Amino acid sequence: MKKIVRSSSLEVTVPSSQSSLIGRDVLLPCTFRVDNPPVKPKLLALLWHFGDKEILRYDNKGKVSSPRLSIDEILILEGNASLSLSNVTISDRGTYRCSVIYSPNTQHKEIRLHIHAVPEVVVAKRTLLKNQGTSLQCSVTDFYPQSITVTWLRNGKLLANSALGPLQRNADGTFRQNSTLTLTPSDTLNNPEIVCQVQHESLLTPRQDGYKVKYGVPPSVQVYSAKINGRPENVLVCEASQFQPEPVQIKWILNGKIAEDPKKSKDGGFKKGSYYLMNPMSGSQEGNISCEVEHETLLHPITETLQLRQEDKAKYSAGNIAAAIFLTILLTVAGITAGLWFLIYKRKYFQRFQVSHIHRSQMLDGEKVTLYCVASDCPKDPQVIWTVEENDGKKMEITEDEPQAEGEGNMLLDQEFSVRTDRTETDGRHNVTSSLSFTPDLLKHKKSVFCKFVCDGRAKEERLLCSFLLLKPKDSMKFSLSESGEVLSCLTLREFYPRDIQIRWSCGVGHYQQLESNETFTLNPNSTFNIESECKLPGHLFKDAGFKVRVTWNQSSDGEESREFSAAVPEFPWRPQMGEIINPDTLIHSKEGKFQCKIWGYFPDALEVKWLRREAGGQELVSVCPSEKYKIPEMEQKREADGTFSCTVSLIVSVSAITDQGAEFICRVRHPSLGEPLETSTGTLSVRGVPVVTNIIQKDRHIIMDIDQFYPQNIEITWYKAKGKQKDYKKISDVQNKLFPNSDGSYRLTSVCEGMDLGDHLNPFDLYFTAQVQHETLNPPIQRDFLREKGVYYLLSEGQKLYPLPKC
Numbered sequence: 104m105k106k107i108v109r110s111s112s113l114e115v116t117v118p119s120s121q122s123s124l125i126g127r128d129v130l131l132p133c134t135f136r137v138d139n140p141p142v143k144p145k146l147l148a149l150l151w152h153f154g155d156k157e158i159l160r161y162d163n164k165g166k167v168s169s170p171r172l173s174i175d176e177i178l179i180l181e182g183n184a185s186l187s188l189s190n191v192t193i194s195d196r197g198t199y200r201c202s203v204i205y206s207p208n209t210q211h212k213e214i215r216l217h218i219h220a221v222p223e224v225v226v227a228k229r230t231l232l233k234n235q236g237t238s239l240q241c242s243v244t245d246f247y248p249q250s251i252t253v254t255w256l257r258n259g260k261l262l263a264n265s266a267l268g269p270l271q272r273n274a275d276g277t278f279r280q281n282s283t284l285t286l287t288p289s290d291t292l293n294n295p296e297i298v299c300q301v302q303h304e305s306l307l308t309p310r311q312d313g314y315k316v317k318y319g320v321p322p323s324v325q326v327y328s329a330k331i332n333g334r335p336e337n338v339l340v341c342e343a344s345q346f347q348p349e350p351v352q353i354k355w356i357l358n359g360k361i362a363e364d365p366k367k368s369k370d371g372g373f374k375k376g377s378y379y380l381m382n383p384m385s386g387s388q389e390g391n392i393s394c395e396v397e398h399e400t401l402l403h404p405i406t407e408t409l410q411l412r413q414e415d416k417a418k419y420s421a422g423n424i425a426a427a428i429f430l431t432i433l434l435t436v437a438g439i440t441a442g443l444w445f446l447i448y449k450r451k452y453f454q455r456f457q458v459s460h461i462h463r464s465q466m467l468d469g470e471k472v473t474l475y476c477v478a479s480d481c482p483k484d485p486q487v488i489w490t491v492e493e494n495d496g497k498k499m500e501i502t503e504d505e506p507q508a509e510g511e512g513n514m515l516l517d518q519e520f521s522v523r524t525d526r527t528e529t530d531g532r533h534n535v536t537s538s539l540s541f542t543p544d545l546l547k548h549k550k551s552v553f554c555k556f557v558c559d560g561r562a563k564e565e566r567l568l569c570s571f572l573l574l575k576p577k578d579s580m581k582f583s584l585s586e587s588g589e590v591l592s593c594l595t596l597r598e599f600y601p602r603d604i605q606i607r608w609s610c611g612v613g614h615y616q617q618l619e620s621n622e623t624f625t626l627n628p629n630s631t632f633n634i635e636s637e638c639k640l641p642g643h644l645f646k647d648a649g650f651k652v653r654v655t656w657n658q659s660s661d662g663e664e665s666r667e668f669s670a671a672v673p674e675f676p677w678r679p680q681m682g683e684i685i686n687p688d689t690l691i692h693s694k695e696g697k698f699q700c701k702i703w704g705y706f707p708d709a710l711e712v713k714w715l716r717r718e719a720g721g722q723e724l725v726s727v728c729p730s731e732k733y734k735i736p737e738m739e740q741k742r743e744a745d746g747t748f749s750c751t752v753s754l755i756v757s758v759s760a761i762t763d764q765g766a767e768f769i770c771r772v773r774h775p776s777l778g779e780p781l782e783t784s785t786g787t788l789s790v791r792g793v794p795v796v797t798n799i800i801q802k803d804r805h806i807i808m809d810i811d812q813f814y815p816q817n818i819e820i821t822w823y824k825a826k827g828k829q830k831d832y833k834k835i836s837d838v839q840n841k842l843f844p845n846s847d848g849s850y851r852l853t854s855v856c857e858g859m860d861l862g863d864h865l866n867p868f869d870l871y872f873t874a875q876v877q878h879e880t881l882n883p884p885i886q887r888d889f890l891r892e893k894g895v896y897y898l899l900s901e902g903q904k905l906y907p908l909p910k911c
Contacts, residue, residue, distance in 0.1 A: 133201035193276035219305035222246035230319035241299035322346035341394035584746030679705035692792035719765025761848025
């Protein structure tokens with residue numbers, strides 16, 4: 104509903120309210136009319152207030168405002184005093200007052216600005232455990248005003264068991280609130296889709312985020328350690344196994360703080376491990392160290408802790424020695440009973456003998472790698488045998504060299520391999536950490552590596568498949584468009600090894616949802632692999648500048664890598680291109696001039712075009728809005744054969760010499776693919792006014808001719824006379840021309856020709872006259888022909904018809 108205020112000579116019109124989203128530009132309309140247009144600038148003043156504070160003033164002394172506020176000074180003289188407010192914030196909401204002073208009258212009216220912020224809705228995605236109750240959380244953020252309604256749906260049907268958390272305010276004045284849904288085991292049967300739906304006054308339709316239930320298995324966690332003889336480090340091993348799905352995160356926490364060590368490693372697949380080398384020389388070894396495992400099935404991480412302490416030295420007393428002698432005598436006397444007991448004891452004794460999995464640091468083709476294996480609680484000092492199985496089936500055994508001095512370790516240097524073994528003994532139990540170092544070759548080492556510990560005739564062996572050999576892929580992206588308007592995104596990974604690689608696509612605004620994709624593998628001659636992964640996305644999603652697509656790949660034991668793209672990344676191929684603005688050949692005063700600009704090659708069809716104006720000699724740019732002076736035809740976008748869009752945008756201007764001479768129009772284009780807008784300019788405008796003969800009269804023996812609406816003022820009027828016949832014209836010198844400026848910036852001229860001299864009065868023949876008007880806008884010049892016959896002036900038409908001139 105609009106409010107109108109009337110007085111005897113001033114009428115002000117404003118709407119009662121206006122709404123805007125936070126961060127947008129908003130126009131607060133205010134128009135006025137006066138009884139006797141056009142508006143006289145000397146009588147006009149305009150004021151805008153926000154509350155009690157004056158924020159903008161315009162009068163015959165100029166304009167006073169702040170950077171975020173603007174008015175169109177051209178449109179003010181046409182009765183448009185609307186206020187433009189850029190990048191609105193919540194603090195801008197409130198009452199604004201438009202006051203128009205047209206001396207001696209004053210009128211003002213208020214308009215209420217409402218601000219909205221659209222909520223973001225994100226459901227925290229979790230993998231659930233079968234036959235167990237759980238909860239899901241929906242985060243609703245960045246909304247204003249504060250009132251929202253949150254509902255949960257299971258396969259489209261309402262779920263009741265939810266609760267809203269406390270309402271919290273953000274720094275920018277917007278709000279956030281969480282809703283928690285409690286699910287029973289029956290609620291999650293058959294993998295239903297759970298949807299969080301939010302209603303808010305800023306939304307025409309509810310906004311929602313969904314989650315399709317999936318099940319998993321939590322990890323089983325084991326932590327153990329081994330001390331290395333002669334070296335300060337401890338090898339701590341943490342294994343998580345039997346979990347689904349991937350990934351799992353493992354981190355070490357030393358005395359309550361996350362322990363960062365560059366020598367961590369991980370094994371891929373459904374069993375993951377991490378080892379940590381701890382050097383007590385860098386700090387106290389007292390305290391504890393924990394392995395913390397996070398997985399999407401867990402509400403809270405699993406933590407396993409080892410107590411750290413300085414090892415006590417073995418102390419032997421006389422009582423210990425006597426007990427040993429007594430035990431020996433007892434065993435000798437016992438005989439067969441002691442032997443049987445010994446066999447049973449030995450079996451149990453060996454049950455404590457354990458061998459860890461083979462652990463490794465990151466392994467790349469052509470770079471040296473070290474494998475670790477730990478044996479603990481062996482009754483006797485074990486022998487270590489490493490075996491490398493090559494691609495041709497050949498097996499190479501690498502054993503220890505002869506023992507060296509204690510603390511120096513044992514080394515074997517073969518042309519390709521080196522072994523180091525470190526030993527320690529505690530209470531008669533032997534612990535061994537052995538490492539094998541070599542440089543893997545993709546063409547030779549694609550089979551297995553074995554680590555065998557032989558302890559008192561018994562052997563335990565671990566095997567590591569050479570899928571650990573890693574050749575990182577070279578990645579590239581390409582994009583194409585389908586006929587139906589989908590974006591086809593293709594990730595190519597080249598020359599990687601092994602073949603086992605996982606690729607995941609996801610997309611969203613602020614939060615990501617999983618996407619389906621198709622993969623194609625190819626084998627290269629050098630035994631490496633290539634893969635192409637293609638994902639289809641609806642093209643309209645890229646209209647949102649915040650929409651992003653993420654593709655992630657995880658190669659065996661290597662860390663996760665990813666690429667993220669949106670319409671704004673440099674690789675996005677469909678950015679708009681602009682041609683030059685096509686200007687009219689001549690801008691004619693009081694006529695319409697049409698400016699056109701071709702834009703092409705963009706996708707999606709989310710183009711924003713804005714026309715701006717810069718005054719002659721000025722710097723400030725002012726938005727051009729549709730009005731009596733400006734027409735902006737609706738933009739029509741065309742789909743091209745390659746799937747991109749093109750359009751031609753236009754601006755039609757009612758040209759005025761006084762306002763448009765020397766001015767400039769700029770076409771500004773925004774698109775989700777552009778970081779900065781594109782702009783092109785008309786250049787400085789040159790306005791011309793075409794002369795128009797508006798009046799011709801006779802006064803005594805004079806012909807008076809008025810020429811109007813020409814610009815610039817340089818014009819030439821030439822009169823000619825002939826006696827008796829329309830030939831042998833001679834130029835008349837007795838001509839008076841008077842030039843006058845018009846209020847619209849054009850000019851008018853009155854030309855007075857005294858066509859008769861004394862000889863003409865005595866001459867009985869008729870007289871012929873011709874007037875020619877020459878101006879830079881005319882080709883050919885304007886020509887008017889006249890006849891004086893028996894004292895009367897006539898205007899001659901092209902058909903030689905006679906029209907008597909009016910007399911003054």
